Amino acid sequence: MSVLPGKPLPGEQRAGKKLEFRDPVRGAALTEALAARARSLGRAPVSVMHVCGSHEQAIARFGLRAAFPDELDVIMGPGCPVCVTDVPEVDEAVALARQGVRIATYGDMLRVPGTAGSLADERARGARVDVVYGVAQAAELARSGEQIVFFASGFETTAVATAAVLLADPPPSFSVLSAHKYIPPVMEIVAEMPGSKIEGFLAAGHAATITGSAVFERFVARHRVPVVVAGFEPLDILAGLVRLVELIAAGEPKVDNAFPRCVTREGNLAAQARLWKVFELQGGRWRGIAHVPNGNLRLRDEFAAWDARKRFEIDVAALWDNAPATRVAQCQCGDIMAGIASPHDCALFGRECTPDAPVGACMVSSEGTCKIWHQYGGHPDLRQVRRRT
Amino acid sequence: MADAKVRTMCLGVPGRVISIDGDIALVDFWGVIKPVRLDVVDTPVVPGDYVLNHVGFAIRRIPPEDIAETLALYDELLRRAGADDLMAADVRGELDAAGKPS
């Protein structure tokens, strides 16, 4: 098999460096390499897991699942921070909104259902809820002196931004309701699940840009499975998977960095310093995954002045009176996020639970497995489709 | 404003720094210019550098030579995937010729 040259196709040159990671010629070669590697393992299928909603988004957007070999099962794990935000956390934000406090949050959080509805439902009833594109924008809203609570979701990479804003003299009327989460602990839980067949993990490149690849070394030593850190361009993902299957084939449990342009072993120390100055780890529930030790990022006592949980008396009990019956019992978000079930295993998927009328968080977030599957039609076997030219 | 369905979570897009004013850089993403904060990037950034952006903060300066390095890494993976079979066949051929078990 020859190595194909990596020149961008004509017409793509002017768009610059970024498109080199979307070179379809290299993409086709990497796809073939992946198939060859997976087949040579001689046992089917090999299961690997990624833990980042953005990886699933990229896989779905570029239609990579139609190109993955049958021998490889790429499962999406609990990598959607919005999806794993638990009902009590959503209830806190909804309760505050109902109490007349103005809430700012990222778009995806708006429609995550709590006990008595979502922030979007509350807004339709007259509460003040703003969608922001960045935490800094939320802080700006507070410059007028009005109380603004930023309902903060996202993993550690996003938490760094929240920390940076809190360290840069935000307006006194600004505060944070932290629902930030930390990914490494949940990989432990997934790896320890009985019956887990995951033989390797693809780790999120952007989180590792901050935390460094070293953060996975203890995990690898304990669970003896390889972890490859990969970026988000299609070539990054394909190359990351080729490398992962290589390591599985060689029986080499190690941490491998397939995103060297952004990730180093120790990571971004300045960002880490800010993160841990403001936040500390706390155990807590992730939606559907029960207790994750050290899985939540909460504001340290030194930052109590900015902590919405300390500034306000949040009355969640008021939400629980007359809460309508929900179909939560049948919702399989938890199993889906742990990679045990797929959306098609859920009786509600595509029927009572749609992006328009979501029951579970996986259907709300743009990085939720169910939402992505619904939008892109699940795992249709699109290999059958051929262009007639 | 009403909510645009915007994905803001893990969007790390690289752009080129045009100018810097204190802690804020003006970054060019293919002709779209956006202010990006430099609070948490760990190496000094100057105009002309590429940075990786996440929710309005630069989280990494990308040295241009690293891009070539990454592409070389992919080509190396391809070489290994393609060449393995050939190598194995060569080795087997030599061993057979020497009368040893492979």
Place this chain on the structure above:
Amino acid sequence: MNDRRYVEERITLKYGAGGSAMRALIEQIFAPGFGEVAGGVGLSAMDDGAALPIGPDRWLVITTDAHVVQPAVFPGGDIGRLAVCGTVNDLAMMGATEPLALTCAAILEDGFPRSELEQIWASIRAACEEAGTTIVTGDTKVMRRGELDRIALTTTGVALTSRVVTDRGLAPGDRILVTGTMGDHGLAILATRGELALETRLVSDVAPINGLIRRALAAGGDGVVAMKDPTRGGLASALHEMAGKSGVGIILDERAVPVRDEVRAAGELLGIDPLLVANEGKAVIGVRAAAAGRVLDALRSHPLGRQAAVVGECVAERPGSVIADTGFGRRLLGEAEGELLPRIC
């Protein structure tokens, strides 16, 4: 189209977004009781306009549009230009490229600046001249401050045609063409809304394309089998409707779809797909394979069609589905769920 959804108790923003919710609204609330137009195109067809037979090989084409775009003035145009072009282009999408006349009703909020109104009307005059048409009647209302967000315009257009082109005439083997770059209008509007702190040179593509379409029809004749303009919901919505109504599947070559670098970049930064946002100076044209080449040449010969491209083809499999070939793999092309961008047209 088999939309199983039902219209909810309250008509929320998504019902105006141009996607499946809006189609359900029309199907279930607006259209019932109005029957079909024998030998023509009526409300239930949900096409870009209606066509009433008035004689052998002669139809009266009529269309109406309401415009509420926010802000009223944006890079590349304003609500006036949008109002004229939207209606002229809808007529063209039905095959009627020579508008007889337009009407224009204006609803203004108390306190609306006269100078802005004059600017908008100058735009309307200029757009009419470009399109070769005129405004012949209208209506004026002024509402109390706070009861209307500044200005709303409604335009109706009429034209005659000897051949009606619907949005449901595709068959397996037909090619899909677009007349130019996708996503310009929607992303230009979003970028002007200051919250995003984006500095761009994004500009709306709002323009009357009846002259362009006239050239395509002259070149393609009966080979032009379907047309639709990709406004709300973008290219994705237009393709879904055309595929669903025609009973064919569409394979879209994503890399062949022309998208300006800046539009692509803005879309990446904001997580919005240029294929899902509105265009106001473009058309999607379904063409028999044999005619595709000459229709493409005809489009490219016109200043508004220089970047026209063949972007897909129709197949018999999976009728109603639109599959995108990304260059790396294949996926189903989704439609925007609900209100992607409010108040863009």
